[in-house]
Amino acid sequence: MDILKMLKQRRSIRKYLGTKVEWEKLEKIAEAGIYAPNPGGRQGTIVIILDDAEIIDRIGIINAACENRNWGGQSVSEDQPSIIDDLSIKSGFYGCPALGIVCIKKDTKTNINAIGSAFVTAENMVLEAHSLNVSSCIVGRAEATFENSEMQALLMQWGLDPEYMPLVFVCLGYIDGDYPKAKPRKDGRLLYIKKENTL
Numbered sequence: 001m002d003i004l005k006m007l008k009q010r011r012s013i014r015k016y017l018g019t020k021v022e023w024e025k026l027e028k029i030a031e032a033g034i035y036a037p038n039p040g041g042r043q044g045t046i047v048i049i050l051d052d053a054e055i056i057d058r059i060g061i062i063n064a065a066c067e068n069r070n071w072g073g074q075s076v077s078e079d080q081p082s083i084i085d086d087l088s089i090k091s092g093f094y095g096c097p098a099l100g101i102v103c104i105k106k107d108t109k110t111n112i113n114a115i116g117s118a119f120v121t122a123e124n125m126v127l128e129a130h131s132l133n134v135s136s137c138i139v140g141r142a143e144a145t146f147e148n149s150e151m152q153a154l155l156m157q158w159g160l161d162p163e164y165m166p167l168v169f170v171c172l173g174y175i176d177g178d179y180p181k182a183k184p185r186k187d188g189r190l191l192y193i194k195k196e197n198t199l
């Protein structure tokens, strides 16, 4: 598929069917993540994939509790309501059946390049997911979500290198309902400097 067309089509999806995502697809999505550009060629991100809906829900409830859900009436999405838009949503992962967790090294957590590398990893994952007809939503607050003994124990159980910490989540699953259209772009966000127009 034409990449620009795909970029324009992709939306953050927050309504999922319970249908499992095929493990082969999840592996491709994770692999896409680790092929993202990375600062200094360090390949500093680790991608965790899980497909246990019960555990995902438990982490998602903690994730939602980490957010101040009162944005003073400001809306994130009308057609795909977020935890800000609909306070009855209990999980910050919206019932998705599979979850990606992108981790970075703890000692780089304030390094803007390391943080950026987690997000470009997540972006690669959502684009690969879209190309496989799997819907997705990038979700933040990973650091806060794992800042408690229950979640730390989970990371240990999974065998995550203790030098690493979760930074961003990627919800994955099949959309429940129709796929929404992209929102129009705001004006004034592109500035082209063509040599023939400069003095």
Ligand SMILES: Cc1cc2nc3c(=O)[nH]c(=O)nc-3n(C[C@H](O)[C@H](O)[C@H](O)COP(=O)(O)O)c2cc1C
Residues within 6 Å of the ligand: 010, 011, 012, 013, 014, 076, 077, 082, 083, 119, 137, 138, 139, 140, 141, 183
């Ligand atoms: C860095 C980042 C963090 C995000 N965190 C959340 C989040 O915590 N919860 C959520 O529902 N969506 C989250 N999103 C998704 C955005 O809300 C979404 O991309 C935005 O509303 C535009 O919608 P679209 O992706 O459908 O074009 C995040 C996106 C990015 C890039």
